[in-house]
Amino acid sequence: MGIDLSLIWAVIIAFGVMMYVVMDGFDLGIGILFPLVKSKGERDVMMNTVAPVWDGNETWLVLGGAALFGAFPLAYAVVLSALYLPLILMLLGLIFRGVAFEFRFKAKAAKRHLWDKAFIGGSLTATFFQGVALGAYIDGFEVVERVYVGGAFDWLTPFSLFCGLALIVAYALLGCTWLIMKTEGRLQQQMHDMARPLVFVVLAVTGIVSLWTPLAHAEIAARWFSLPNLFWFIPVPLLVLLCTWALLRAVAGNAHYSPFLLTLALIFLGYSGLGISLWPHIIPPSVSIWEAAAPPQSQGFILVGALFIIPFILMYTAWSYYVFRGKVTEEDGYH
């Protein structure tokens, strides 16, 4: 058999996580930006810009978890148990945000501020701990004979906490440029003003994470800075700089669509950088996708269903976004 099922599944899961980061990223960003916008009408508009899609965005997170369990049970077991507290806190944040999202629209004006706070708190908690989990993932896990042997708080490092904050600004930028695309008038102007400083902050934290990672991990430094790898990978940081420059120009030129698309490109480049650093390890720093793989009869069994259903979900997602294209205004009622 010439088919590398583990590779196929690694690509599917990486794609799913990418979809999740991109799509849930901007709607978590809305929650992060919420405290900066005070007007009730504008808050309604912010929510309305993601109302039709946010729940579908989280689909990818559930799918990612279930697919990881099915295709790489060892990674599912080790990574999830090592990241126990940050993941539980992230999930609780997401639940809080999800329920708050729905009930904010159904609550009385007097109680709406409570759901607003739940929405903000949930979004911040979920994003921060997602970033912490990511940082801890990059730092790697101590595994002996298929079992995580590190401590309960190994995830709690200066680097992981910094990644938590970094993800908050990254999602804030995604949310900000999403709103530039989807709104108009005062709210859009406010987002325009916010975009420029946010881009600089994102560039700064990206730079810090990109330096911190190879400094802390010799093998990642070797991956990037040895020859000929450097020539292959140098386009990634160069493209990041190019995108940032284009993004600043687009914001300065009052563009509507390109800031969001360029931010997506930035996120994608960061994600590729992460992939380059870690490949082929699914449990950094030492367990590869093949070592963590379920037997081929398991991976093959679920591949049948996944290849049938994932295209269907993708088409449906694309259709949802297509139908929902264009600006959202205060006149658009929620229901």
Added chain:
Amino acid sequence: MFGIEALDLARIQFGFTISFHIIFPAITIGLASYLAVLEGLWLKTRQEVYRDLYHFWAKIFAVNFGMGVVSGLVMAYQFGTNWSAFSDFAGAVTGPLLTYEVLTAFFLEAGFLGVMLFGWQRVGPGLHFFSTLMVAIGTLISTFWILASNSWMHTPQGFEIIDGRVIPVDWFAVVFNPSFPYRLAHMATAAFLATAFFVGASAAWHLLRGRDNPALRKMLSMALWMALIVAPVQAVIGDLHGLNTLKYQPAKIAAMEGHWDNSNGEPTPLILFGWPDMQREETRFKLEIPALGSLILTHSLDQQVPALKEFAAEDRPNSTIVFWTFRVMVGLGLLMILTGLWGLWLRVRGRLYQSRAFLHLAVWMGPSGIVAMLAGWYTTEIGRQPWIIQGLMRTADASSGHSFAQMSLTLALFVVVYFALFGAGLGYMMRLVRKGPITDEGKQAAEGGPGQRRTPSRPLSAAEEGLDDNDSLTERT
């Protein structure tokens, strides 16, 4: 602390989160089929009462579905966060089954749910009915996968153990393991019954308050036909399930019966009530009927039922708990059958909608299906202990081994967040129920669909009522 260890907390946490979660899918399964029946009857008879009921219950279905999705998010991760040794050992079997369950659910969400909830005015009646049917079938397919996984943990087969891990060799054998057909039938029927009693209680609640319309009467009538026919069927399925358990998990049966000793050579009595004491190895204060245990479980008067003392002390499930959870389930099941019979008697005498005593009973029986279902799950899951996979892996070896402090912290968070949020969700569902079905609803059903603000990826958007009483959306804009 209080003799509770981190492992117990891990078990309590899983039990707590899944108990909350399962309420929503169970009602989803039942309501989806109920809605399919309602729409079928509407298309066949063109009686408006069916269409009104369809629209009333579709909103409650939507809210319930949304709650199920949100609470399910945690379940997809909990096997790894809390039961990592189990996930590594058996992930090659249970992982793919869970993946299929999730894929099925999303397939549903992405397609037919949207047409069902928001397509009444947009597609033809045939296509709409087809969508409702597909949603109903889809919920059952989801049930199929998750119960295949669970049943495999009770009666594992179709695998080999290589390098200390489970490797599937025959997926057909894995899925159709010995306890699977019984468990699937028992659970699906439980979901139907739980929904029927929920629907019946809603109707009775309104009738008791002097509200009376054909839709409410139809709700009560349909719920009671379900109770009359399906509750006895469930008793038969349960009996068959019990016989299957006797064959494959005899220790569980012994614990459910609180039956300790076979050394006297007499046929096994049926203990009606008592207090199984794990330390003393006997059931205290018991009230028993001679030989009835043998009659029920072996269909003979002389064969003995396995006794707990035949199993090593460390292989015994906690009889004190499962003895009682089993009796709660059976007791409620018998009450359901009686409710159905009383309902029939009143129906024949033409007093079904007037008897206040009966309507009060129907209201009180509203949560009975849910409670019986939870009691049944506790019986079968705690009865499998000390195994997480019967005969293959002990629960004590399955956990991630998080500390007591971590487990208490997360458990406390789950309890607070779940009661607050899903409490609000259940409260909102009850509020929709209290509004009652509206005549002529559906003639002007609102628009919605992909890309609209009302969309299937957010099922809660199908319901528009405010969270609080005396509150409508128009007041708040």
